[in-house]
Amino acid sequence: MVGGPCQLRVALTGYLDYLRLECGLSENTLLAYRRDLDQLLEFLFARDLLEPQQVQPDDLTAFLAEQRRGGLDDRTVARRVSAIRMFFRYVSVEITRGVDPAQFLTPPKVASSLPDYLTPDQVNDLLAAPKGTEALSLRDRAILHTLYATGARVSEVCGLTMTRVNLSAGYLNVHGKGSKERIVPIGATAIAEVRSYLESGRPLLLKRPSDMVYLSKSGRRLSRTRVWEVVKHYAAMAGIRPELVHPHTFRHCFATHMLENGADIRSVQEMLGHVSISTTQIYTHVDDKRLRSVMLKFHPRAAV
Numbered sequence: 001m002v003g004g005p006c007q008l009r010v011a012l013t014g015y016l017d018y019l020r021l022e023c024g025l026s027e028n029t030l031l032a033y034r035r036d037l038d039q040l041l042e043f044l045f046a047r048d049l050l051e052p053q054q055v056q057p058d059d060l061t062a063f064l065a066e067q068r069r070g071g072l073d074d075r076t077v078a079r080r081v082s083a084i085r086m087f088f089r090y091v092s093v094e095i096t097r098g099v100d101p102a103q104f105l106t107p108p109k110v111a112s113s114l115p116d117y118l119t120p121d122q123v124n125d126l127l128a129a130p131k132g133t134e135a136l137s138l139r140d141r142a143i144l145h146t147l148y149a150t151g152a153r154v155s156e157v158c159g160l161t162m163t164r165v166n167l168s169a170g171y172l173n174v175h176g177k178g179s180k181e182r183i184v185p186i187g188a189t190a191i192a193e194v195r196s197y198l199e200s201g202r203p204l205l206l207k208r209p210s211d212m213v214y215l216s217k218s219g220r221r222l223s224r225t226r227v228w229e230v231v232k233h234y235a236a237m238a239g240i241r242p243e244l245v246h247p248h249t250f251r252h253c254f255a256t257h258m259l260e261n262g263a264d265i266r267s268v269q270e271m272l273g274h275v276s277i278s279t280t281q282i283y284t285h286v287d288d289k290r291l292r293s294v295m296l297k298f299h300p301r302a303a304v
Contacts, residue, residue: 007051008041015090024179028155036083039067052091057101060084064105078107117252122240123148129234135219140230142194143214143222146163147231147247149190150174151254151272154224154247160213165198167191175274184271255283 008140016034019025024136025033043063063084069079088102118126127148130141146157164173170191172184186194198213207219214222227247235245249274258268269280 007257008044008049008282010050011091011095012037012041012087014094015087018090018094026155026177026179029177032079033083033087036080037087040080040084040087052088052096053098055088057104060088060102060105074108081105081107112170117249117256118240118245120257123236123250123253123257126228126239126245129237133200135201135204138193138197139205139214140234142190142197142201143227143230144234144250145193146172146186147250148185148254149187151250151251151258151268152184153177154227157247158214158222158224158227159209162213163211165194165213167195167198174273180273182270182273252283255280259283 012034015037016030019033040060040063043066044050044055044059047059049057064077064081067080072080085102085105088100092098092100122195127141127144130137130144143157146152146160149156150157150172152172152174156176159161159175160172164175166173167186170185170187172186174182174184181200193214202213202215205215205217205219210219210221212221216222216226224247231245231247231249232242235242255268255272258271259265265277265280268283269277270281274280
């Protein structure tokens with residue numbers, strides 16, 4: 001390796017290549033890691049620390065302290081601690097073969113928060129907001145139904161291709177995080193909306209050969225940003241505060257409403273594509289009234 005700032009830069013490039021090629025992380029995840037670690041490297045360069053071997057635990061602690069003084073919340077700082085620890089674990093094994101300066105770095109405790117979700121009536125109002133039979137209205141209605149009916153991430157919906165949609169069998173083949181695929185069932189109402197879009201809307205948006213299901217006005221692959229705007233637009237039309245709704249809200253609603261209506265948590269885990277069931281358990285929140293109704297119904301001495 002060459003000297004100067006390139007030493008740490010080369011290490012970072014090698015680490016990101018490792019995450020991409022060996023771990024199969026998505027480009028969005030890689031961009032997030034790069035942003036966090038680029039800030040760290042700039043901080044280290046300002047201290048004339050140009051090589052991985054020069055970095056000490058106190059340097060990393062000072063960086064995080066500066067981040068906190070800059071107003072970052074605990075959740076963001078915890079994410080950056082995770083990125084730093086993984087990076088220097090890679091560096092200590094693959095490059096320096098020495099002491100890992102981040103091995104004792106601890107993230108701040110982050111209070112767990114329940115995901116935002118809408119009531120079934122609010123979801124119904126939101127799904128019904130796109131009116132008309134124009135191509136974009138058909139598309140938007142199909143997108144909203146797909147998000148809610150499958151619990152898929154917005155990136156997964158934007159990445160759907162025609163070969164991954166099997167409406168006759170009632171399922172989607174979703175290409176998820178880490179290039180993992182999963183089969184997700186889709187209900188009859190959503191099937192009808194998607195089929196209507198494919199038959200009457202998509203042909204009008206198709207300007208050039210494309211296998212993508214959801215297309216932009218110009219016939220290109222629909223972006224996540226555009227779906228975000230679509231969701232905000234129709235939330236306002238449905239009388240829901242737009243700042244409370246985003247594409248991921250549909251995923252929260254899917255999981256919450258499924259569990260509240262009796263679905264078992266492992267099935268929901270499979271459909272969401274969660275590796276660990278502990279991730280799915282955040283959706284098992286219920287209100288006090290429902291807890292009491294369950295207790296009264298099932299406890300043998302509840303009515304005594």
